[in-house]
Amino acid sequence: MSRRLRHVVTPDQAGQRVDAVLRDAFHxxxxxxxxxxxxxxxxxxxxxxxxxxxxxxxGQVLEVLVDQPGRPVRLLSYPGPLDIVYEDDHLVVLNxxxxxxxxxxxxxxxxxxxxxxxxxYNTTGQTGTLFHPVHRLDRGTTGLLVVAKHxxxxxxxxxxxxxxxxxxxxxxxxxGRPEPAAGTVDAPIQKLPDSAIRxxxxxxxxxxxxxxxxxATLEDRSLLRLRLDTxxxxxxxxxxxxxxxxxxxxxxxxxESPLIARPAxxxxxxxxxxxxxxxxxxxxxxxxxxxxxxxxPPPDP
Numbered sequence: 667m668s669r670r671l672r673h674v675v676t677p678d679q680a681g682q683r684v685d686a687v688l689r690d691a692f693h694x695x696x697x698x699x700x701x702x703x704x705x706x707x708x709x710x711x712x713x714x715x716x717x718x719x720x721x722x723x724x725g726q727v728l729e730v731l732v733d734q735p736g737r738p739v740r741l742l743s744y745p746g747p748l749d750i751v752y753e754d755d756h757l758v759v760l761n762x763x764x765x766x767x768x769x770x771x772x773x774x775x776x777x778x779x780x781x782x783x784x785x786x787y788n789t790t791g792q793t794g795t796l797f798h799p800v801h802r803l804d805r806g807t808t809g810l811l812v813v814a815k816h817x818x819x820x821x822x823x824x825x826x827x828x829x830x831x832x833x834x835x836x837x838x839x840x841x842g843r844p845e846p847a848a849g850t851v852d853a854p855i856q857k858l859p860d861s862a863i864r865x866x867x868x869x870x871x872x873x874x875x876x877x878x879x880x881x882a883t884l885e886d887r888s889l890l891r892l893r894l895d896t897x898x899x900x901x902x903x904x905x906x907x908x909x910x911x912x913x914x915x916x917x918x919x920x921x922e923s924p925l926i927a928r929p930a931x932x933x934x935x936x937x938x939x940x941x942x943x944x945x946x947x948x949x950x951x952x953x954x955x956x957x958x959x960x961x962x963p964p965p966d967p
């Protein structure tokens with residue numbers, strides 16, 4: 667069933683253009699409005715097709731279609747573990763576990779968050795809701811991730827990425843002690859020509875900026891808080907390796923570790939503006955057990 671948003675025009679919105687009321691009432695972006703305005707039932711006033719230049723009157727019922735058109739990721743519905751932190755009609759925030767992909771890399775794959783979410787939607791009466799990813803975390807990375815339930819929410823959230831409205835804070839365990847203890851790595855990143863998955867710092871790459879701060883140190887490792895201004899593939903892992911402090915357990919950019927079986931990276935805090943209500947939302951998740959235990963001092967001999 668199509669998902670529509672409904673708003674009764676208020677007296678102070680009288681005489682405004684339809685697109686202005688849509689932005690005010692639903693916080694829809696210009697690109698979302700452009701995408702639906704050509705559909706016969708994309709935008710309606712009192713049940714009749716409306717154009718974005720039409721003026722509104724108090725008490726009129728303004729509706730907009732937010733489910734279509736879109737390009738959802740097509741995947742199989744399959745049961746699997748989900749740690750849902752928050753959910754409403756427009757989005758879901760998850761606490762991703764280590765070892766799980768966000769979405770399939772081959773058509774028949776069925777063990778990703780996308781597959782598990784589709785199963786969740788179908789078994790909770792949200793039939794017709796599809797998978798609309800906003801951003802991703804690497805397979806080994808844990809922590810917070812937001813997924814949209816319809817194309818309009820997805821577009822609005824994607825437009826917030828790498829702006830002050832959409833902030834992600836990561837915690838990581840790095841090898842050694844960075845000097846200085848806090849700083850910024852501003853180094854371009856590109857895919858390495860001799861590898862199918864590795865990326866590296868290169869003058870020909872795209873600009874990448876990572877801010878880091880040391881929160882705690884042990885003899886051979888440091889707990890870092892990191893924030894990104896950009897979103898390049900493997901950015902934190904590449905940048906920390908570039909300054910000589912790869913993440914603990916990162917076999918791709920450092921070396922394997924007997925202490926942890928994955929890169930020690932966790933998205934601990936996620937903040938964004940709700941794409942429909944405009945409310946500022948912030949979520950946090952503590953370090954998972956495999957990382958938190960590495961902050962304990964070694965036992966006395």
